Amino acid sequence: MSQRIAVYTGSFDPVTLGHLHIIHRASQLFDVLVVGIGINKDKQPLFTPQERVDLVEQVTADLPSVRVQTFDDLAVDFVRRCDAKVMVRGIRPMTDVAGEFTMLMANRQLDHSIETVFLMADDRFAHVSSSLLKQIAQMSDDDERLARFVPREIIPAIRKRQAERNATKQP
Template identity: 75%
Template sequence: MSETAGQSDGLSHRTAVYTGSFDPITSGHLHIIQRASKMFESLTVGIGINADKRPMFDINERVDLVSMVTRDLPNVSVKTFDTLAVDFVRSLGAGVMVRGIRPLTDIAGEFTMLMANRQLDPAIETVFLMADERFAHVSSSLLKQIAMISDDDAHLAKFVPREIITAIRQKMRNDGA
């Protein structure tokens, strides 16, 4: 294979970035990360700021939580960004943006974002990974509701990695939820 194989416009298609707010990381997010880490030599989880949402965890807490649950994946790193996702992906030399989609609920929005990203940087490819059926209904909003109503950690563990349940419970106590 030549040195330029897997590259376009100086970007590596062996390197991918999975962007999101990860507030907090769900089992669905983690499943997408695990699958993408097998597809690419290097995967960066890019934690961004969504101005439309009031975060449960600050950016540094989210980095810590994602790092904790991905520590056994040697080709996965975690970084933050406050730019357009395509600019962040390009800044890392990556040629692929990974997006996880849930059936029906995400497709229209993700397609719109894909088209916008192509206009902004046509060299970056988007790869969609369909959420596993076990996680297709999981959202950060849903798990926050469950955490507020149920004291049973087994209920919460159906939606988030067990390692972060304590952090969620602590955050909700501190925020008076």
């Protein structure tokens, strides 16, 4: 019997508690969960692709069925390369549904053999986004506040990157 492989794609810049919650849940549903870190050359990420891989691997080290890889093409092509037939998507507030539905329909046109499974965000994480936590990290030096949104293990990396960026902005 072949393994049930699923792929969860996103930018994970950085990985949030919401992402991690979806990863934990999806890893219980499939034999292998590939976390696909998308590289969008038009965006200015906080972390490099390799740093994002390292951070996700750090917070999922206790999940032996999770693999982390980068991709820079269409998600359906990446899913196919992973020998998967399922794409996992996390849904936060209802405003995510329209965009995710549009993506699902486009992905079906590109590869009708790939199914999309939606996992609703836990209410504790429904409001958490990478952009929100970047704002909080920038405006507050309270690590306890930041720990409400990201795994504690990655807070030092966020603070270090924040300090590096602030140092380059100084005249």
